[in-house]
């Protein structure tokens with residue numbers, strides 16, 4: 044398979060190295076004398092690398108900590124502990140001028156094209172705003188021209204500089220957000236659900252644009268989304284998060300075709316496939332329950348609260364394979380012993396004591 | 408438009424008992440400050456007992472407004488229904504008295520909304536809100552109503568229903584609240600349920616739980632289901648037939664298998680092509696060009712013509728009627744044959 048080969052050789056050296064990143068939001072009680080009564084463990088020990096020129100997709104269900112990871116990488120939230128190395132330097136400890144210099148190279152595109160743009164600013168001011176903070180990138184006299192170039196790059200008419208956000212459609216607003224993200228010639232763009240709010244017919248336009256810009260400018264992307272098929276399309280590698288931790292990470296083919304973590308397997312099986320024939324195939328394998336070779340895995344129960352996560356493996360309250368060991372011992376994100384050195388696509392990092400492959404419907 | 412064209416989407420004569428619900432040539436317009444927005448422009452669709460009809464289309468295409476017209480919960484004004492019929496078990500609901508319609512609502516036709524948190528009353532317990540259905544509509548006692556509520560919560564798999572019946576909406580997760588909404592819709596055993604994006608706000612694994620539940624409940628009864636969604640995956644998973652909307656019209660309708668195999672309208676075809684496919688990784692995604700139409704300025708002729716790769720002069724002048732494509736299949740495209748062909 045061609046994409047296995049492509050994924051096996053990461054595009055470049057690591058540009059971002061995330062190590063044991065933790066963010067706990069304190070839960071307080073009392074108004075005058077605030078007392079900490081606990082913490083929301085939004086991100087609880089996450090490690091991964093981002094390589095130059097690659098796209099790392101991050102998937103996982105609502106509240107698992109994806110946006111918090113994005114904000115930590117942007118230094119919009121202070122990490123409780125852990126490190127983020129950008130070109131070898133830990134940026135979680137930076138402040139002042141050093142932080143400002145790093146920020147120029149890591150930009151973000153937000154989910155909601157309707158609320159992330161200031162309605163009272165013209166498009167020209169919105170895209171040019173980063174220049175106020177980093178005037179060295181575009182001297183005053185050059186700004187208008189630079190903004191118009193950026194509009195052109197993202198496929199918007201450069202004559203629109205004086206329009207306001209409400210005069211644009213959702214897809215156009217997302218292009219404005221991307222133009223703004225590109226303004227300072229960053230190396231990394233973190234995209235938090237960049238197409239989720241868009242109509243299906245418009246999503247493809249924005250995804251194509253992002254891929255084109257990546258080729259043109261050699262950008263590295265972290266692409267957060269809950270649409271698994273779009274993540275697969277755009278990503279070289281994919282990380283699956285559950286309740287503040289990384290459950291599994293690997294190339295797109297490893298994760299989508301050879302997942303070894305039960306949560307990834309359940310997640311993939313739950314995605315409705317736009318093909319009525321898959322429904323019959325699935326029905327054939329479904330009723331024999333979660334342990335069936337294929338068919339849909341319907342998880343029971345809800346995601347536990349991140350303020351009071353289960354001991355050991357975070358997924359154990361919904362996992363059909365859970366044993367005593369899962370409650371006692373936290374499974375680490377590593378290549379499971381059974382697959383180590385096997386040279387198969389199952390040889391990738393998975394945080395499960397009992398990692399194993401499950402025949403997928405595709406394989407059948 | 409000729410009579411046969413209008414009927415193209417109706418069930419084939421072989422299954423010819425009267426449909427449970429039939430919408431005929433429905434028009435809805437909104438009078439706004441900026442002009443008249445024609446949100447629904449001659450919609451035709453039908454659903455039989457025991458059948459699931461999926462209504463698909465992008466944001467603003469009129470899916471919810473059509474559903475609101477069926478339920479009789481449109482804001483009027485600014486809304487207006489200048490034309491059309493909504494036949495429920497053979498009777499035109501638009502001609503009924505307000506009283507007669509109220510009797511149908513909840514009892515015979517129930518609706519599940521997208522946003523469960525805002526459709527449940529935050530200051531009343533879930534059990535009270537479920538029980539109210541039985542007290543008001545069936546005159547049950549408080550105690551009997553509570554017992555029925557617990558039964559219903561069990562039926563939609565709320566764990567520990569007996570213990571949780573007095574909890575408030577915010578104490579439940581999103582998926583559980585959506586199941587409570589389903590319980591409420593099921594309470595009076597309606598003949599038809601309209602579910603407006605019932606899982607859009609939910610996570611995939613929870614969405615699978617909820618869709619699975621709906622399908623199972625439907626299997627146990629002869630209930631008809633209208634499922635409004637823009638997720639092509641959900642449609643393929645549960646629907647018997649599909650109606651695709653664009654700019655307030657049905658542009659294509661068909662049994663679910665046929666539409667995926669061979670779409671007869673360029674818009675449907677474009678949507679299906681823009682789904683990322685594993686074997687096309689690394690290539691550009693197919694993208695429908697341009698933007699969804701502004702309802703205040705719907706293009707003349709076929710509303711899809713500025714975005715359509717097959718558009719000809721006739722498309723810019725003549726509104727395409729819903730042509731019969733096959734048994735129970737219709738396409739509102741002048742060039743449906745060519746679309747099917749390639």
Ligand SMILES: Nc1ncnc2c1ncn2[C@@H]1O[C@H](COP(=O)(O)OP(=O)(O)OP(=O)(O)O)[C@@H](O)[C@H]1O
Nearest residue numbers: 068083084085104105106107108109110111112349
């Ligand atoms: N400022 C904050 N204070 C307290 N808790 C927070 C804060 N920000 C996020 N959280 C909590 O941290 C957890 C992770 O939130 P986060 O927004 O990162 O999730 P997410 O994966 O992005 O979810 P979604 O898919 O819904 O966007 C959630 O339980 C959230 O409620």
Ligand SMILES: Nc1ncnc2c1ncn2[C@@H]1O[C@H](COP(=O)(O)OP(=O)(O)OP(=O)(O)O)[C@@H](O)[C@H]1O
Nearest residue numbers: 437446465466467468469470471472473482485702
């Ligand atoms: N009360 C109202 N007043 C004015 N316009 C309205 C009103 N309700 C709906 N509309 C308009 O009617 C059109 C159709 O809306 P509708 O809610 O049916 O779309 P939809 O297909 O359900 O979209 P979505 O997928 O976003 O839910 C929209 O342009 C909307 O702005």
Ligand code: SF4
Nearest residue numbers: 356359362369395396
């Ligand atoms: S470690 Fe145990 S509970 Fe966790 S995913 Fe693996 S089998 Fe399931």
Ligand code: SF4
Nearest residue numbers: 709712715722740741
């Ligand atoms: S009628 Fe013309 S513009 Fe409309 S969908 Fe058919 S070919 Fe395209």
Ligand SMILES: [Mg+2]
Nearest residue numbers: 109110111235
């Ligand atoms: Mg988020």
Ligand SMILES: [Mg+2]
Nearest residue numbers: 470471472603
């Ligand atoms: Mg709607």
